[in-house]
Amino acid sequence: MLAYIDKIREISRRLLQEGTVDMVMGFRKGTVPMMNEPCFVKTPEDVDTFVWDSNCGINLANYLTNRQEKIGIIAKGCDSRNIVTHIIENKIKRDQLVIIGVPCKGMIDRRKIQALFETEIENVIEADGNITIKGRGLEKTLNKKDVLQDNCALCIHRNPVIYDELAGDLVEEQKDVDRYEDIRKIESLSPEEKWRYFDDLLSSCIRCYACRNACPLCYCPTCFVDESRPQWVGKSIDSIDTRTFHFLRAYHCAGRCTDCGSCERACPMGIKVRLFTKKLEKDCLELFDWEAGMTLEKRPPLDTYRPDDPDDFIK
Amino acid sequence: MSGLGFKVKVYMMKIITINKEDWAKGLERLCDSFRLFGPVKQDEFHNFRQLVKGELPDLNLLNTRLSAKSMVYPQSEKMFEFTLDENRDDHHILKEIHKDYSPKAVIGIRPCDARAFLLVKENFDTPEYKDPYWIKSYEATTWVGYACNTPCSTCFGTTAGCGPFHEQGLDLLLVDAGDYYLLKILTQKGENFLTAAGWSSKADSDAARHEIETLKRAAEEKITARISTDKLKDKKTTELFEAPFWEEVAFACINCGTCTYVCPTCWCFDIQDETIGLSGIRMRNWDSCMYPIFTLHGSGHNPRNTKMQRVRQRFMHKLKYYVDKYGDGIQCVGCGRCIRHCPVNIDIRKVCDLMNNFEA
Ligand code: SF4
Ligand code: SF4
Ligand code: SF4
Ligand code: SF4
Numbered sequence: 313m314l315a316y317i318d319k320i321r322e323i324s325r326r327l328l329q330e331g332t333v334d335m336v337m338g339f340r341k342g343t344v345p346m347m348n349e350p351c352f353v354k355t356p357e358d359v360d361t362f363v364w365d366s367n368c369g370i371n372l373a374n375y376l377t378n379r380q381e382k383i384g385i386i387a388k389g390c391d392s393r394n395i396v397t398h399i400i401e402n403k404i405k406r407d408q409l410v411i412i413g414v415p416c417k418g419m420i421d422r423r424k425i426q427a428l429f430e431t432e433i434e435n436v437i438e439a440d441g442n443i444t445i446k447g448r449g450l451e452k453t454l455n456k457k458d459v460l461q462d463n464c465a466l467c468i469h470r471n472p473v474i475y476d477e478l479a480g481d482l483v484e485e486q487k488d489v490d491r492y493e494d495i496r497k498i499e500s501l502s503p504e505e506k507w508r509y510f511d512d513l514l515s516s517c518i519r520c521y522a523c524r525n526a527c528p529l530c531y532c533p534t535c536f537v538d539e540s541r542p543q544w545v546g547k548s549i550d551s552i553d554t555r556t557f558h559f560l561r562a563y564h565c566a567g568r569c570t571d572c573g574s575c576e577r578a579c580p581m582g583i584k585v586r587l588f589t590k591k592l593e594k595d596c597l598e599l600f601d602w603e604a605g606m607t608l609e610k611r612p613p614l615d616t617y618r619p620d621d622p623d624d625f626i627k
Numbered sequence: 628m629s630g631l632g633f634k635v636k637v638y639m640m641k642i643i644t645i646n647k648e649d650w651a652k653g654l655e656r657l658c659d660s661f662r663l664f665g666p667v668k669q670d671e672f673h674n675f676r677q678l679v680k681g682e683l684p685d686l687n688l689l690n691t692r693l694s695a696k697s698m699v700y701p702q703s704e705k706m707f708e709f710t711l712d713e714n715r716d717d718h719h720i721l722k723e724i725h726k727d728y729s730p731k732a733v734i735g736i737r738p739c740d741a742r743a744f745l746l747v748k749e750n751f752d753t754p755e756y757k758d759p760y761w762i763k764s765y766e767a768t769t770w771v772g773y774a775c776n777t778p779c780s781t782c783f784g785t786t787a788g789c790g791p792f793h794e795q796g797l798d799l800l801l802v803d804a805g806d807y808y809l810l811k812i813l814t815q816k817g818e819n820f821l822t823a824a825g826w827s828s829k830a831d832s833d834a835a836r837h838e839i840e841t842l843k844r845a846a847e848e849k850i851t852a853r854i855s856t857d858k859l860k861d862k863k864t865t866e867l868f869e870a871p872f873w874e875e876v877a878f879a880c881i882n883c884g885t886c887t888y889v890c891p892t893c894w895c896f897d898i899q900d901e902t903i904g905l906s907g908i909r910m911r912n913w914d915s916c917m918y919p920i921f922t923l924h925g926s927g928h929n930p931r932n933t934k935m936q937r938v939r940q941r942f943m944h945k946l947k948y949y950v951d952k953y954g955d956g957i958q959c960v961g962c963g964r965c966i967r968h969c970p971v972n973i974d975i976r977k978v979c980d981l982m983n984n985f986e987a
């Protein structure tokens with residue numbers, strides 16, 4: 313994965329030199345371990361600020377919404393699927409974009425890694441599928457496979473589904489992945505147990521909305537939780553209001569969520585918010601044979617109607 | 628002022644040694660006269676909450692995920708209650724809600740969070756305006772600080788007017804000296820706390836002071852992150868406001884507000900009425916300048932309508948407006964929380980340097 317960077321810089325430089333795009337969106341090196349910062353570059357000289365490693369988990373499609381420029385964008389599998397969704401939903405035009413596809417091998421979970429150690433991690437070096445952690449009196453090498461973000465460990469679309477340039481050879485997709493073990497477990501709980509489960513899950517939520525704001529799908533000019541006339545949801549950290557926010561947001565993402573994991577990655581409290589969206593992803597797959605963002609040719613199940621729908625109630 | 632200086636000097640003389648068994652016993656005794664609060668680990672991080680009798684604060688931590696500000700200024704705080712039932716004489720009248728302002732002690736607050744209260748006080752306790760909830764709660768509290776032997780890697784306290792053994796805003800300072808604690812008494816409140824705890828083994832003050840000084844120096848040396856703030860106050864506000872770097876600084880920001888919610892010095896709130904049936908409460912909730920609706924007018928106009936404007940507001944408030952208004956440095960104590968928890972790695976240290984070094 314690290315090897316992609318030369319190619320990413322080369323393509324970006326060319327696009328900027330030739331004036332094909334006004335800017336390229338990518339990542340620059342972060343100031344703390346296991347963090348990179350989304351950034352844009354507008355001149356060929358600046359492309360060397362781009363980096364690529366296993367800390368580029370934030371979904372860059374989020375930065376495309378309603379932009380007017382011609383944009384080069386570095387896209388992992390999930391970013392590319394959210395770009396597709398963005399195009400279908402008229403948030404950006406296909407011909408505004410030059411998509412630099414990056415076949416992905418998964419992003420690492422900084423919280424999972426920190427939780428393994430008592431000492432604060434101060435430096436992280438990545439090489440050959442291994443992650444070496446350093447801190448005061450601490451040095452340890454982990455297998456990257458063991459510390460992936462949960463969504464990356466289960467990802468079955470690592471290759472970009474739409475691209476104009478490629479920064480590396482396509483990778484082999486993971487096979488025989490059981491994507492919904494956790495969801496089936498929750499489904500099997502009794503209503504009371506579910507209630508308690510969600511209460512626990514959300515007990516530390518501070519309603520900051522980082523999950524929502526990190527999500528490329530959540531582009532509504534005014535989110536329902538921010539409406540004041542009428543005010544649908546209270547603004548305190550009352551557990552019912554908090555739950556309402558999460559449940560409703562998940563429904564708004566049904567058939568659109570690509571399980572990119574940006575929401576979960578962004579949450580300052582480490583809440584597993586993907587559990588909500590994944591349930592709906594599972595339903596969409598089982599009921600409509602639908603995976604979000606795989607093609608520009610079809611509209612998502614919840615904004616379309618087919619006369620030959622097999623269900624009677626709709627006729 | 629000189630009276631204050633004198634007082635501080637007297638109390639600084641006193642340092643107590645507490646072995647770790649007596650620590651637990653003292654805390655148990657304190658439960659009779661104080662409500663105790665301290666850091667507790669839940670899931671993968673620590674936060675402050677009330678301790679039940681016999682429960683110890685978990686002092687095996689770098690710092691809490693959220694700051695200690697909720698100890699005085701909770702995220703959602705009820706202020707008044709009211710009824711809309713017109714059959715009742717008191718309908719539509721706001722009535723104060725009773726709250727517990729009995730003595731409490733916050734144990735294990737880091738020096739950065741303690742100093743942060745003093746910055747916030749500039750806003751909640753002024754000659755013209757007094758926030759009754761904040762003041763009563765703050766004054767009911769005894770602050771038992773916990774010196775940082777191992778500061779977080781993102782800490783830049785020593786160049787933000789604070790530091791790992793900083794004493795401002797604390798009543799006592801607890802120092803982990805390995806097999807035992809040293810407790811430095813800083814105020815009369817601290818003295819009362821000590822009496823209630825019943826710890827009595829006075830340390831040889833010269834030796835103890837030397838020991839603390841050594842640990843302090845070692846801790847300060849571990850802090851490598853630095854900011855420069857010296858030129859901020861002489862910059863022209865309008866020039867900083869118009870500086871060309873804001874677009875780039877703001878690009879990655881998702882306006883999530885995490886930086887302001889985790890920050891010990893961010894103080895903004897929003898007042899809301901909520902009703903269930905005919906009864907209602909008026910409450911205030913934390914708010915954040917990073918949210919678009921923070922400045923949305925009733926007319927629909929929004930003076931800070933873009934992300935860049937909001938990001939600029941946060942940094943200008945902390946690093947320029949506050950500096951100019953209060954003449955007490957920046958509105959930041961260098962705890963580094965916003966840096967650690969920003970999902971897109973926007974780093975106030977970088978922005979501060981951009982501002983401090985900016986030439987129009
Ligand atoms: S809900 Fe989460 S996982 Fe789904 S697209 Fe949005 S950020 Fe990605
Ligand atoms: S990011 Fe986390 S804490 Fe913030 S609203 Fe979402 S779940 Fe709650
Ligand atoms: S935490 Fe970061 S992304 Fe969120 S509002 Fe603050 S600066 Fe922006
Ligand atoms: S601005 Fe950041 S570093 Fe400064 S006090 Fe707030 S959270 Fe801490």
Ligand code: SF4
Binds near residue numbers: 914942
């Ligand atoms: S930075 Fe923003 S949220 Fe924090 S105190 Fe200033 S205006 Fe309020």
